[in-house]
Amino acid sequence: MSVTQLPCSRPKRQHAEQFSERSIISQLEPDTKRQKRDPTGRAGTRRPAPEFWDNLSTIWLTKGTLTELDRRNSVRHLVQYAPDFLSSCGPDLFKEIKELSKHGGPDLSDLRNFPQYRSPLNRRMDSSRPSLNKRRPSTTAPSSNKRSSRSGGTYSRNFEQHLIDHGIYPEGYRYPSGQKPGKPKNWTVINQQLDRPRGSLSPSRFTEEEFEKFKEANTDATVELLTNSVIPTIEGGITDRKAVGGGYPFGNLKPLTDGTISSAWPDRFFGARPEQLDRQIRCNLHDTIVPSTQDSRPILPNFYLEVKSSDQSAAVAKRQACYDAALGARAMQNIQSYGNSELAYDSNAYTIASTYHDGTLKLYTSHPIKTVGARHEPEYIMTQLNSWSMTGNLGTFQQGATWYRNARDWAKERRDEFVETANAMLLKEEFQQISSSQKVSVSVSTVVSIDSDSSSESDPTEFQDAQWSFAAPIEDVGEEAQILSKN
Numbered sequence: 001m002s003v004t005q006l007p008c009s010r011p012k013r014q015h016a017e018q019f020s021e022r023s024i025i026s027q028l029e030p031d032t033k034r035q036k037r038d039p040t041g042r043a044g045t046r047r048p049a050p051e052f053w054d055n056l057s058t059i060w061l062t063k064g065t066l067t068e069l070d071r072r073n074s075v076r077h078l079v080q081y082a083p084d085f086l087s088s089c090g091p092d093l094f095k096e097i098k099e100l101s102k103h104g105g106p107d108l109s110d111l112r113n114f115p116q117y118r119s120p121l122n123r124r125m126d127s128s129r130p131s132l133n134k135r136r137p138s139t140t141a142p143s144s145n146k147r148s149s150r151s152g153g154t155y156s157r158n159f160e161q162h163l164i165d166h167g168i169y170p171e172g173y174r175y176p177s178g179q180k181p182g183k184p185k186n187w188t189v190i191n192q193q194l195d196r197p198r199g200s201l202s203p204s205r206f207t208e209e210e211f212e213k214f215k216e217a218n219t220d221a222t223v224e225l226l227t228n229s230v231i232p233t234i235e236g237g238i239t240d241r242k243a244v245g246g247g248y249p250f251g252n253l254k255p256l257t258d259g260t261i262s263s264a265w266p267d268r269f270f271g272a273r274p275e276q277l278d279r280q281i282r283c284n285l286h287d288t289i290v291p292s293t294q295d296s297r298p299i300l301p302n303f304y305l306e307v308k309s310s311d312q313s314a315a316v317a318k319r320q321a322c323y324d325a326a327l328g329a330r331a332m333q334n335i336q337s338y339g340n341s342e343l344a345y346d347s348n349a350y351t352i353a354s355t356y357h358d359g360t361l362k363l364y365t366s367h368p369i370k371t372v373g374a375r376h377e378p379e380y381i382m383t384q385l386n387s388w389s390m391t392g393n394l395g396t397f398q399q400g401a402t403w404y405r406n407a408r409d410w411a412k413e414r415r416d417e418f419v420e421t422a423n424a425m426l427l428k429e430e431f432q433q434i435s436s437s438q439k440v441s442v443s444v445s446t447v448v449s450i451d452s453d454s455s456s457e458s459d460p461t462e463f464q465d466a467q468w469s470f471a472a473p474i475e476d477v478g479e480e481a482q483i484l485s486k487n
Helices: 050-052 064-072 082-087 091-100 120-127 146-150 155-163 186-196 208-218 221-235 279-284 316-338 394-456 460-486
Strands: 269-271 299-308 351-356 359-371 379-389
Touching: 050 064, 050 155, 082 316, 091 394, 155 299, 155 316, 186 359, 186 379, 208 221, 221 299, 221 351, 221 394, 279 394, 299 316, 299 394, 316 351, 316 359, 316 379, 351 379, 351 394, 359 394, 379 394
Parallel strands: 299 351
Antiparallel strands: 269 299, 351 359, 359 379
16 A cells, blocks of 8 residues: 555644655555564664554655655666666667667756766866865764664654654644644642742752852753753752663553654653552553563653753654653553553643753643544643743742752652552452452351251151152162063
8 A cells, every 4th residue: 555545544734844745755666675673673763664654644854754765765676677678679669769869868957956067177176176065074983872763863743743643742733623632630730739939949048159050061061961960950859769760761661652663762750669569560551651671660650851952952852752741641541540441531630741952941741631533542632831941040940940840749749649549459459359258258168057957957757758768769670670571
């Protein structure tokens, strides 16, 4: 099936940047070779699988799109080689081709990208000049950071379109009807909780001098420096380091969409300790609440942070946060619904994601909603809470850091609440099973005792009747035997 024949799950808005009638990939033949991927099929893949492009409702012109086009062109096979074609031509057709090819063939200079004619006399002179199109050799050593798979090319507009096609809507999305997705039901409560003042950020404890140090550290800092020196100033003290994770892929979670995109790889997240949740619950919900294959790492993450330096893209950070938060919302919904036959839809948000780019901090919520239509999977809505210029002045820094720390603590409260409820639900189920088994054993013992009592109080006449009833058939058998012997 070609790309143009693929059905679209929902009508999409038209954009000026989208391809006209999907002209690039729709002309390609189906792939004859499958792109090589890593054993997991998800984590660490730089290039999306061919199915990723085939299933997009709208393909955006990005570097990744052109790379995929080049890859598909490289595996296409020529239908017929020129010598084979000429050998099969008749005399008349061969004569026409010979006439057409005289003097170098027809004039093609009016075609687009036709190379401009250059005199051979000037070619030697120009060759001594350095070409402006040639890149200079890099003076920096290639980075060994494994985060190269999280480049902007991976989280392009096509990645965002993929999320939208699967019901994961970023901030600012509008439905084809023009309507915006609704805010979470607990929106007012969240804003009130996050706006509470914190004594650790009062002017007497966080001074102007400390703010200037923060501002200097933020200038021209790389992602690593931001994560190690700038972000800790915003976060403040962390009471439980074992509840903090980041810098590795969520390779243990089942795909949120169709499995053609790589696993999420948040810079930082906060979750629960594994031992907080009963082992049986962890086993039952492992592919939705346990992000890592290592048992000691945090589970049930519902607070995320994506960091970008000044020369990186804020749009990429937002797409990553949207992806992260949807995974967190799914995890919270599953732990909230533990013990129930259906998923809970209360229209509340229990997951928060944040981005930090070039001194700007933004906070978002994500909450699931029930899908209306043929799809049975939940949809996830990303909504922006607020934003602050952390390098603007001391006041804006205090406001942003206050909301960030309160959001982190609020997410922990919701997480601990659901963990406690799930553990209590499991204990209740185990108690009911024990109670039911005890009732069965008591009922069986009661029946046995009743039978024994009735047999001990039997009437002697009944015993005589029983003797007669057993003796009578023996006499009948004797008579039948005599009759048979006579015959």
